[in-house]
Amino acid sequence: TKTVTDVICPFCGTLCDDLEVVVSDDGKELLEVYNACAIGAEKFLHSQAKDRITRPRMRQEDGSWKEISYDEAVDYTAKMLADAKKPLMYGWSSTNCEAQSVGSEIGEAVGAVMDNTATVCHGTSLIAVQDIGIPSCTLGEVKNRADRILFWGCNPAHAHPRHMSRYSIFPRGFFTGKGHTGRKVIVIDPRPTDTASLADVHLQVEQGRDYELLSAFRIAFRGEQLPDVVAGIPKEQIYEAAETLKSGRFVIIFFGMGVTQSLGKNHNIDIAIAVTRDLNEYTKAAIMPMRGHYNVTGSGQVWGWLYGFPYAVDLSRGFARYNPGETTSNDLLRRDEVDAVFVLGSDPGAHFPFSSVKKIYDRPAVAIDPHETPTTEVCNVHVPVAFVGVETGGCAYRMDNVPIETRKVVEPPEGMMTDEEFLKHVLARIKEIKGE
Ligand code: SF4
Known part of the structure; x- marks a missing residue:
């Protein structure tokens, strides 16, 4: 056997880069994974599953699946996209930037709407960032400098399990040699989460009242009067938490979908960014979204430099339009505005409302995914x-917008294509169909 070191984990936005993977001498079998959390290790080990599907399949009229060749799958996908008036090309968060780039070329060729998982996740954060900018930093700075950590509406203990040991609560860095004993951790969450149980302070905000509490922090920083209770939190606790943040040398605010997808949406993020700016009057402070899929940040980057918009990009008129609420996947599906669906690197079947999943099922749809998922089961071709x-x-791209080159550690099963290869074949076939 041989051990591959410095392997990147392609699961969550933490993109841990210190994994060690043991593979057979011929590089065909992956045997063991070290340093990853349980979900990260499972991603590697799942590639070795004995019942893994290794060839494309097409759903038959009776609902059963028939194996088809990659050539047939390329042909079906190219024709579906070329024939559609306005296809939706969704996902893109669990693949590399190279595939995202080829996918965008296809989107331009067929006039698709390109959308990624931010549409149901941190899209609201991106709107806020475009509106007012963001004072942010890298995870390295957090590790080496941050002595006040605020987790707002996120639960890294479950969603980003090594985030706390590598970057936020526990690691010893250049100016943070005492590790967790030199840091104060505040968690703001309506639920008593496992992350909250590690915090010095847990403020159990009432569901959907984050905007009020964020406003109260701004007032408390200035020492002005608060009502006795704000969003379910007594004012004494708010003044105390505000003082804890102001007295730090470096404050980092991490926020998740508890803030981005609750009442107020992008306005919550506007004011969270304003709180960060206020804190910079007293100390150094930064704010960072806890991005979920390992390369959702990358798809925003690729579309940012191609189109100027990070998600919900409508190319159907021959130029890039962006209007979240109109050009976002669920809105398009609900209004029957797309006539074919292509999914890569995401599982809307598991995460979209049932009404949207039914719309995917009702029209020609192709899913590109290493796994069998609820999405693959409602598409015509997997x-x-x-x-x-x-x-x-x-x-x-890691959650802090640092690009990292992932590594190949084991050979795929013989004859299997990568995302990028499949997309390149589809693009070439579309050009043939269009006579280019
Ligand atoms: Fe992988 Fe995220 Fe776990 Fe790190 S924290 S090993 S990136 S799943």
């Missing part, structure tokens, strides 16, 4: 591909 970050490399 194309299994090599695991990015395991069986092929490529660029991914």
Whole structure:
């Protein structure tokens, strides 16, 4: 056996880069994964599943699946996209930037709407950032400098399990040699989460009242009067938490979907950014969204530099339009505005409302995914591909917008395509169909 070191974990936005993977001498079998959390290790080990689907399959009229060749899958996908008036090309968060780039070329060729998982996640954060900017930093700065950590509406103990040990609560950094004993941790969450149980202070905000509490922090920083209770939190606790933040040398605010997808949406993020700016009157402070999929940040980057918009990009008129609420996947599906669906690197079947999933089922749809998922089961064609970050490399962006080159550690099953290869074939076939 041999051990591959400095392997990147392609699961969550933490993109841990210190994994060690033991593979057989011929590089065909992955045997063991060290340093990853349980969900990260499972991603690697799942590539070795004995019942893994390794060839494309097409759903038959009776609901059963028939194996087809990659050529047939390429042909079906190219024709579906070329024939559609306005296809939706959704996902893109669990693949590399190279595939996102080829996918965008296809989107331009067929006039698709390109949308990623931010549409149901941190899209509201992106709107706020475009509106007022963001004072942010890297996770390295957090590790080395932050002595006040605020987790707002996120639960890294479950969603980003090594975030706390590598970057936020526990690590010893250059100016944070005492590790967690030198840091104060505040968690703001309506639920008593496992992250909250590690905090010095847990403020159990009432559900949906984050905006009020964030406003109260701004008032408390200035020492002005608060009502006795705000969003379920007694004012004494708010003044105390505000003082804890102001007295730090470096404050970092991490926020998750508890703030981005609750009442107030992008306005919550506007004011969270304003809180960060206020704190910079007293100390150094930064704020960072806890991005979920390992390369959702990368798809925002790719579309940012191609179109100027990070998600919900409508290319159907021959130029890029962006209007969240109109050009976002669920809104398009609900209004029957798209006539074909292509999904890559995401599982809307598991995460979209049932009404949207039914719309995917009702029209021609193709899913590109290494796994069998609820999405693959409602599509006409499922194309299994090599695991990015395991069986092929490529660029991914960590949650702090740092690009990291993922590594190939093991060979994919014989004859399997990568996302990028499949997309390149589809693009070439679309050009043939269009006579270009
Ligand atoms: Fe992978 Fe995230 Fe776990 Fe790190 S924290 S090992 S990136 S799943």
